[in-house]
Amino acid sequence: MCRVIAYLGEPLLLDGPLFAASNSLVRQSFGARLMSLLNIGGFGMVAWDARSSDATRPYVYRTPGVPVFDRNLKALAEKVHATAAIAHVRGVVYDPRERVGPQNLHPFHFPGARVVLAENGDLHRFAEMRYDLLEHIGPELMRYIEGTTDTEWVYALVLSRLADPFEPATAEELADAVHASLQILRDARERRSINDQSPVNLVISDGESLVATRFCFDYGWYRGDGSFFDGEREFDFTTLWYAACYAFTPGADGWAMRYGPGEPRAALIASEPLHDEHADWLEVPEYSMVVITRSRDGIAVDVRELEL
Amino acid sequence: MFGSLSCERGSGAQVTEAATALARSTLFGGLSQAIRVDIGRLMRPVEFKGGELVFRHGSPGNHLIVVEEGRLEASLPVPGGKPVVLSAIGSGDVIGELSLLGDGRRTATVCALEPSRGWRLDRRAFETLRVGTEGAATAVAGLIGRQAVQRLAALYRRTAAELPADPPPASRPTEATPTVETDADDSDYLSTIRFFEHFEPDAIPAVVRGLPRLAVPRGEVIVEAGAAPRALWIVIRGAVETVIRGREVSRRMRLAGPGRAVGQTGLLGERDVVDRVESRARERAVLIELSWNRVHELRRGEDRASHAFANALWTDTVRALQSGERPLAQMSVARATRPAAVG
Numbered sequence: 001m002c003r004v005i006a007y008l009g010e011p012l013l014l015d016g017p018l019f020a021a022s023n024s025l026v027r028q029s030f031g032a033r034l035m036s037l038l039n040i041g042g043f044g045m046v047a048w049d050a051r052s053s054d055a056t057r058p059y060v061y062r063t064p065g066v067p068v069f070d071r072n073l074k075a076l077a078e079k080v081h082a083t084a085a086i087a088h089v090r091g092v093v094y095d096p097r098e099r100v101g102p103q104n105l106h107p108f109h110f111p112g113a114r115v116v117l118a119e120n121g122d123l124h125r126f127a128e129m130r131y132d133l134l135e136h137i138g139p140e141l142m143r144y145i146e147g148t149t150d151t152e153w154v155y156a157l158v159l160s161r162l163a164d165p166f167e168p169a170t171a172e173e174l175a176d177a178v179h180a181s182l183q184i185l186r187d188a189r190e191r192r193s194i195n196d197q198s199p200v201n202l203v204i205s206d207g208e209s210l211v212a213t214r215f216c217f218d219y220g221w222y223r224g225d226g227s228f229f230d231g232e233r234e235f236d237f238t239t240l241w242y243a244a245c246y247a248f249t250p251g252a253d254g255w256a257m258r259y260g261p262g263e264p265r266a267a268l269i270a271s272e273p274l275h276d277e278h279a280d281w282l283e284v285p286e287y288s289m290v291v292i293t294r295s296r297d298g299i300a301v302d303v304r305e306l307e308l
Numbered sequence: 309m310f311g312s313l314s315c316e317r318g319s320g321a322q323v324t325e326a327a328t329a330l331a332r333s334t335l336f337g338g339l340s341q342a343i344r345v346d347i348g349r350l351m352r353p354v355e356f357k358g359g360e361l362v363f364r365h366g367s368p369g370n371h372l373i374v375v376e377e378g379r380l381e382a383s384l385p386v387p388g389g390k391p392v393v394l395s396a397i398g399s400g401d402v403i404g405e406l407s408l409l410g411d412g413r414r415t416a417t418v419c420a421l422e423p424s425r426g427w428r429l430d431r432r433a434f435e436t437l438r439v440g441t442e443g444a445a446t447a448v449a450g451l452i453g454r455q456a457v458q459r460l461a462a463l464y465r466r467t468a469a470e471l472p473a474d475p476p477p478a479s480r481p482t483e484a485t486p487t488v489e490t491d492a493d494d495s496d497y498l499s500t501i502r503f504f505e506h507f508e509p510d511a512i513p514a515v516v517r518g519l520p521r522l523a524v525p526r527g528e529v530i531v532e533a534g535a536a537p538r539a540l541w542i543v544i545r546g547a548v549e550t551v552i553r554g555r556e557v558s559r560r561m562r563l564a565g566p567g568r569a570v571g572q573t574g575l576l577g578e579r580d581v582v583d584r585v586e587s588r589a590r591e592r593a594v595l596i597e598l599s600w601n602r603v604h605e606l607r608r609g610e611d612r613a614s615h616a617f618a619n620a621l622w623t624d625t626v627r628a629l630q631s632g633e634r635p636l637a638q639m640s641v642a643r644a645t646r647p648a649a650v651g
Contacts, residue, residue, distance in 0.1 A: 220565040259388025276366070277366070279386065281635065288637075302640055
């Protein structure tokens with residue numbers, strides 16, 4: 001069912017959230033605490049550094065391998081700092097028919113687009129509604145869809161809701177695009193009488209702002225078919241957490257949130273808290289959207305109820 | 309089947325000591341001596357040095373401690389600041405009692421301020437009481453559960469007081485009438501959801517036979533703001549949310565999915581109604597409705613089905629409290645994206 005993290009703020013050494021924190025993303029690929037499944041269908045990361053040349057162009061790293069064995073990724077994470085990032089480990093059905101490969105790795109990032117998207121979710125019976133979405137997706141975006149995931153279509157759907165999918169968008173425009181896309185998905189599901197539980201936790205960024213949803217269609221209507229994800233009832237509303245602090249840095253006490261005067265300067269979003277100090281983290285409410293923006297004063301976090 | 313437990317059970321002297329500590333405790337003092345001995349058999353002595361961490365805020369809760377001697381302190385860590393002391397703990401106090409029924413995380417950090425000792429009861433050990441001695445298990449669950457209902461109502465009051473007043477209009481009640489079915493044959497499905505997870509197969513129909521199943525549309529208000537719950541509902545499909553709305557922000561106290569109950573504060577009657585607490589179907593939902601008469605009848609019953617119901621009710625009440633106490637972000641109302649109509 002995947003795990004995802006995202007960051008916006010002052011330069012952050014990626015080793016912390018990816019490897020070194022006590023419940024880092026890479027640890028979650030084989031030992032997530034808030035779900036029982038492995039997330040071994042690949043790793044992907046898109047990261048921006050506002051201080052770099054061509055700062056709007058993100059750094060991208062994807063591998064269909066298991067990241068805990070990836071020395072290249074570890075070496076990069078110990079060196080690279082980011083002012084914004086989304087990283088994702090993919091959970092897939094343990095089945096030879098599952099398509100694990102580079103074309104299905106999150107975060108999705110079409111050539112020339114400023115916005116990237118990753119998902120921790122699963123739209124049940126997506127194959128039945130996939131082509132109903134065609135009318136809502138710009139033809140200039142359709143040609144970039146390469147994989148078989150529902151997420152890539154959701155990404156194209158969100159980009160298509162922007163005035164220009166290849167130009168910068170404000171946080172509010174991203175939030176509106178996500179909301180409109182979820183409404184289209186709801187309508188498509190209703191037309192096809194698809195009414196089983198389908199979580200849609202989305203994380204979207206262009207390096208300047210961050211939007212995330214904790215959302216589920218038809219929560220509580222279990223598939224009841226003994227399917228792979230039907231066994232995950234213990235954590236049945238897919239989790240999402242956030243933390244806002246001065247910095248997330250290593251210290252004698254391990255990787256920890258540091259606090260200072262004024263507005264927060266860093267915000268993290270994660271499927272589950274990245275370290276053991278739970279007081280630093282707030283759970284994102286079910287059916288809500290988190291909008292994180294950057295300003296001269298720091299980082300602002302707004303959590304909004306999401307009704308469709 | 310109790311082979312692995314025999315080594316956990318204390319000696320006769322230890323059992324007597326543990327039962328005595330229970331008798332002196334604030335929470336369990338009212339239990340009968342026979343039940344205290346039953347529980348004492350499952351307890352282990354624990355000791356803490358001065359300054360030692362007993363448990364940490366946010367860690368999974370899986371045992372309670374009855375303090376027999378010493379001095380401890382509960383505190384709440386504050387990001388970037390000094391911990392806030394919540395309470396002093398001493399002889400006779402019980403800490404971590406919700407973990408016996410619920411499965412949440414510790415809501416405070418507890419440290420020993422001086423050498424202290426007490427008796428520890430693990431949830432897994434307590435589960436064995438449900439086998440063969442349901443009466444004892446139900447009595448203990450009832451003590452913890454009734455305390456949880458009081459704490460839940462207090463949490464609602466406290467949260468409502470913290471949110472700015474003059475809330476916007478609450479959710480609009482839909483005009484659709486719930487569909488009612490009374491002869492549903494859904495025991496197999498019910499056995500797969502949380503409320504009924506510890507029921508013997510024949511206990512489920514004994515409890516739910518003849519009770520109405522309400523098919524409720526999305527958006528339907530189940531408990532109006534300012535009203536006492538007129539029944540207890542068990543969600544069997546879909547979800548019901550309980551929310552406290554303020555002028556600028558709202559706080560979701562619980563999202564009750566399948567196998568969770570709605571309306572527990574109704575156990576307290578009309579006297580503990582909190583103005584802005586509202587429960588509504590967040591998804592289309594199917595609910596089992598139990599009148600309060602039926603709830604009280606099952607709570608007082610001595611048969612296995614009644615014990616199973618009482619245990620499930622108290623366990624779910626603790627989970628409702630833990631859900632309300634979880635570190636959940638508030639949601640801004642002014643910028644919420646809401647449709648023109650719900651349902």
